[in-house]
Amino acid sequence: MHPLNYKKNLSTMIFVSTFGGLLFGYDTGVVNGALPFMSAADQLNLDAFHQGLVVAVLQLGAAVGAIGIGKVTDLYGRKKTLLFLSVLFFAATLFCSMSPNVASMVTARFVLGLAVGGASVNVPTYLAEIAPADRRGKIVTRNEVMIVSGQLLAFFFNAIIGINFGESGGIWRYMLALAAIPAVILGIGMLRMPESPRWLISKNKMTKGIEVLNLIRSAEQAEKEIADIKNTLDQEAAIKQMTVKDLGITWVRHLIFIGIGMALVNQFTGINSIIYYGTEILKTSGFSTEAALIGNIGNGAISLIAMCCGIAMMDRFGRRPMILTGLVGVAVMLAVIGMTSLFMQGSSLLPFVTLGSIIIYLAFFQGLIGPVNWLIISEIFPLRLRGLGMGVAVMVLWIANFCVGLIFPMLLVSVGLANTFFAFAAMSVVSIIFVIKYVPETRGHSLEELERFFVKEYGGKNTSGDSIAGAAKSNIS
Known part of the structure; x- marks a missing residue:
């Protein structure tokens, strides 16, 4: 890297590190197309429970990885942690693709989940710390774009392999093994990237830190940022971080409650049932396996387009209007999928109506809910509460993700597609009520302003309902 090419250097660092997000997306999306082939009697012979277990155990590993990675990255650095994660991605990918039975597959998927969870925390951290302050939001959200791009690539390669080699028994192994390629790119690329x-x-390590800043900033920017970093580190050192003991403070409990609620909103509106089981849903509606694999490419493409549009809109519209519009849209489309599955059973139009409804659902979720949800969570927690608040929210999200992944195939068998999606629609309505009552507008307010507001609004109160409802409707001053 040459200091005179600081813009190119920064772009290269962003591109290479976000392969961690690409792997996150590919490894969570690839099972969508691999599952029908993996479940065959002459392969792993998975019933509904074991299908759910193979899918969901990755999320359980991700919960552990996301919680445990903080100490590792703080001790050894962002670069070394990403190098370690690339090796873990590579090894777990090969382990998955060569698994001879259910037990080894579940073990391999759990280890792969550790890497996914670690990447979900470490990649945004690295991006935030190399990004200029005025571009931090757009640069960090590139990881979200890469996650969705990884899912689209998984759907694309699943379709190519499934359509051309569908008669071969073990093609699911090749679908899984392809994730080794971006793992190698991440590892080799990070060897050349600075800390x-x-x-x-x-x-x-001041001298080394200044050298890195001079690689990715102009001379004037680097000098100013060094002073800013020192000042911020001094401020953070002076701040007493909150712990579980501080849950006795009313406003802290309120914010943790909102963070948990937003994590559940992100999962219980059914998004990952489509990401993980889209092929099975389309097959249940009447598509062949090959047609369902092609349909998933459309799902992945609209997810990517919607995500990019949502990121572009985030700074133009309020958080609450965006997420409420998205929740209304997904609630309607989930109800439509349920009703058409109930009343159009056996119709040749049903699979196409289901696919169209899923595409519109994904447009609402990925464009309005996905990019805004975690932005709200990151904005409501002041600096001294962020470690505890984000840790709890991340843990809840991954556990809820695990529950959805595990239970969904059993729901399809026991209550059917229509009732399963009616349940998701009902939870979307509950999510709408939660956001209206409890979630304040955070756009345009500093973290310090938000903290003062919450302390003032809830500091002396012991109950949550009416108080938070008033906060959601209030303008923060």
């Missing part, structure tokens, strides 16, 4: 300058300076 986060903020991490280096925080470890008193």
